[in-house]
Amino acid sequence: FAGYRACKKCRPMELSGTHPDWVKKLLEKIDSSTEKKIRDGELRAMGVQPEKARRYFMKNYGMTFHAYQRSRRLGNALMNIREGSKIDDVIFDNGYDSHSGFRDAFSKQFGKPPGRSAGTECIVTSLYQSRLGPMIIGAASKGVCLIEFSDRRMLEYQMKTLRKRFNASIVPGSNQHTEQAKLELDEYFTGNLKSFKTPLIYPGTDFQVKVWENLKKIPYGKTVSYIELAKKAGFKGASRAVGTANGMNRIAIILPCHRVVNKDGRLGGYGGGLWRKQWLLELERSKS
Template sequence: MNIQTAVLPPHAEMVRAMLERDTAYEGVFFTAVKTTGIFCRPSCTARKPKPENVEFFAHADECLCAGYRACLRCKPLDAAAVAPDWVQRLLSAVDADPERRWSDAQLLAEGIEPLNLRRWFKQHFSMTFHAWLRTRRLGMALGGIKQGTSIDHAAFDSGYESLSGFRDAFQKSFHITPGRAANSEPLLFTRLTTPLGPMIAMAERRGLVLLEFLDRPALTREVEALQNRYGYAVAPGHNAHLQQIEAQLADYFAGKLSEFSVPLHLPGSAFAREVWAALLQIPYGQTSTYGAIAAQLGKPGASRAVGLANGHNRLSIVVPCHRVIGADGSLTGYGGGQPRKAFLLRLENAALQLTQQLAF
């Protein structure tokens, strides 16, 4: 599975989409108007500015960090939390008929432009729609093999006429052969949308294993380590843990949730797990430092090691490494980017202050 940083469409195409209010680009980029200081969805019905007065951003948080305010008409922060209608309809159709093959002609018949679909899936899933569909079918085959389905039947049910073709595709996707799949641990993943951009969540039967922003540079290495070091077979899908984290993230960003209860499973070294456990003890709306955590663990000279373990945390937000700052009060590094770290700390601080005010 390859995770790549999202790339914006060509400038001319974004200008066209903005002027024509093209809904196909919902969630793909945001428009920010220099003369008004406001940012919008591409399809906003407000009067369109001159193209030379517009900046384009991939994520809503980038607009906020550049000093722009959200448009009150199109509510781009709300839009950042949902896939566009045409994508939702397609995903519902896939769920209803998972064995259906979608050609470009069929997509066009449903009013979906294949190029726009490819671009949206590349940004939000880091793979094309057809690659996602193929991996999803292989994931269903993986589940069948785990439950005792023969490899021949799994291959046929996945639409493969050649058993060798199925084996090759299976091993390419999951880094294991179908014969070893019965002893592997499926790690299901799904895309989640947030006001800070798309995230990927991965969970197995014991709990949530990974939650990261899709543009995190280390994401590819993290996924490969889960596959190669811990034997996971990674596939698109859903389970109760993924549903739970989706709901809890929505409440967190709405300022309604200060502590996550989704079960967690944290593969890693003993020391890394100690550090992650210490991160979980940092109260909502407060911060700590590498030195303080090292002292808490009884290893006052291990600040650097604590920093490394903190950077290897795979569960953004839930295991709150964003609450760790430098000894001088600086934000220091954050895998999701310092603008996101600042956003999360502001969100928690504001929600905490509001709760305290209501308590009096």
């Protein structure tokens, strides 16, 4: 995800959007054993041609399969260091054979050597298969900072903004916040959850943050107009600017920008696509 690119051949009405079984097995193997590198020979033994894995990961993750593994291990290593693990243990627990090789790779990824990284922030990102297609969920140490449909055109820009706002690298992985978000989103999409408890963190301009704070106050199953949202946020007469801030929201669904519509009741805009906005509003109305 460090160089994530959304797939340009996405078919949004195919709601499952799941990985092929061979990719699921690879991801499960990586997650269950971060200290072990899956080399080309092992890929072939699993019935997967290395070139096929390379193409798939480049298309869907913006990096090769081996680069994905490396980023995943380094992200895990940083979390280990932040939790107080000894550097020697971190090196070998994450599949590195030497101090120098680990130090060079770590410094290149995070901009500082392992010994000076205890306070370094890192954003971990993982794929979530929603009812409306794949989503990217990203989280820092204090909460979720990204929930976005993987085919949104602004996703690459949002990733750049996150790197700048947090002064952090983005690597594949998960933490307690991404996992909580996935569980709650599962409940939301089945109509069993109306209020999220996942911690959020959304740095922005003072204007943006004020707008996003007011998004959280829009009740489940209700909508407000851009004009109403501007008034509630204390920016009466600035509905266009409020609409722009609404569109810059990086945390879809939990910060419910889909609940903002035109004053005449028409849907207005939605970065994830109007068909998704319609689906979300209909779900909430049916359960209210």
